[in-house]
Amino acid sequence: MFNIDLRSSSPIYEQLAEQVKRGVIQGMLKPGDSLPSVRRLAADIGVNPNTVAKAYQELERQQVIITVRGKGTIINDIPATFTTNAAEKMRPFITELIYAGKTKQEILETVAAIYDEIRKGQNNA
Amino acid sequence: MFNIDLRSSSPIYEQLAEQVKRGVIQGMLKPGDSLPSVRRLAADIGVNPNTVAKAYQELERQQVIITVRGKGTIINDIPATFTTNAAEKMRPFITELIYAGKTKQEILETVAAIYDEIRKGQNNA
DNA sequence: CTAACTGTACTATATATAATAATACACTTA
DNA sequence: TAAGTGTATTATTATATATAGTACAGTTAG
Numbered sequence: 061m062f063n064i065d066l067r068s069s070s071p072i073y074e075q076l077a078e079q080v081k082r083g084v085i086q087g088m089l090k091p092g093d094s095l096p097s098v099r100r101l102a103a104d105i106g107v108n109p110n111t112v113a114k115a116y117q118e119l120e121r122q123q124v125i126i127t128v129r130g131k132g133t134i135i136n137d138i139p140a141t142f143t144t145n146a147a148e149k150m151r152p153f154i155t156e157l158i159y160a161g162k163t164k165q166e167i168l169e170t171v172a173a174i175y176d177e178i179r180k181g182q183n184n185a
Numbered sequence: 186m187f188n189i190d191l192r193s194s195s196p197i198y199e200q201l202a203e204q205v206k207r208g209v210i211q212g213m214l215k216p217g218d219s220l221p222s223v224r225r226l227a228a229d230i231g232v233n234p235n236t237v238a239k240a241y242q243e244l245e246r247q248q249v250i251i252t253v254r255g256k257g258t259i260i261n262d263i264p265a266t267f268t269t270n271a272a273e274k275m276r277p278f279i280t281e282l283i284y285a286g287k288t289k290q291e292i293l294e295t296v297a298a299i300y301d302e303i304r305k306g307q308n309n310a
Numbered sequence: 311c312t313a314a315c316t317g318t319a320c321t322a323t324a325t326a327t328a329a330t331a332a333t334a335c336a337c338t339t340a
Numbered sequence: 341t342a343a344g345t346g347t348a349t350t351a352t353t354a355t356a357t358a359t360a361g362t363a364c365a366g367t368t369a370g
Contacts, residue, residue, distance in 0.1 A: 070277065071329085072328080072329075078276075081283075081284045082280055085280070098345080098347090099344090099345090099346095107330085108331070109331095110329075111329060113348095117346095124284065127346060127347095129338080129346045130339080130346070131338060131339085131345060132338095133345090140286070144281050144282065147282065147299065150279075150296065152195065152271075153271035155207055155210070156203075156269050157271050159247070159265055160267055160271070161265070164300050167272075167300060168296060171292065172289065174272065174273075174275065178276070196356080196358085197357080198357085198358090222315075223316080224316085234359095235358075242317095252317060252318095253366085253367085254366045255316045256315095256317085256366080257315090257317080257367090
């Protein structure tokens, strides 16, 4: 379920958090489902337990999961509504795409394709 | 012309590079125009010359500017066509927007709005 | 030629982030 | 009670960012 790229520029804990969210979006993870324990997942993917713990803490901050000391971690059942400046963070990349010669339509199509891939995992580009 | 946010999570040199590219896109900087010298711009915005130099080196790598030792830095006149994985880098943010409850249409509208703002700087949201 | 300006290179230092490692603590449950 | 949860803490390492100071190589106006 988890696929970590150690050579990626994005931190391991971020990759983990994103993949959990993606699992929820795609329905592979449903509200109430348990996530592996910090130590178990760390052993499975070969990283430090602290790194997994950091991913879980970030996910709890975003209301994606609920963690209970001594019990474990489950997917939250209430829809996550949190404020995010994710859109603003895309600005530098959009600038770069424009400068690389991409048209507005091309950029929007690219974003739409990524969106579809995140939602379904089926290539309908 | 340059507006640096020291509290931003993105590095100063990246902010500089993006703002130069944006200046070119918006037509404020035209091919052949000179950029301030490393030391001059550093003094103007109150950062270290090395930081400006790093921004310029990144811009030259992306074929945005041309630098000549002893002379200075000018905007390139050939259209920059470089490969970029900027689109892929947007994936985590799109995931986050989805999880924050945004619809596909809302996300595309947001991206389009950012695109328009980059191109023209006039709020037509 | 000289002086003043260009970009560039280098070393050193400081800070923050990311990740690992090892240990310990609080809580839950079979 | 024992084994499993999440969490906290300290230490260490590596990397990225930024500053500081110095030096070098090339250009240009005087």
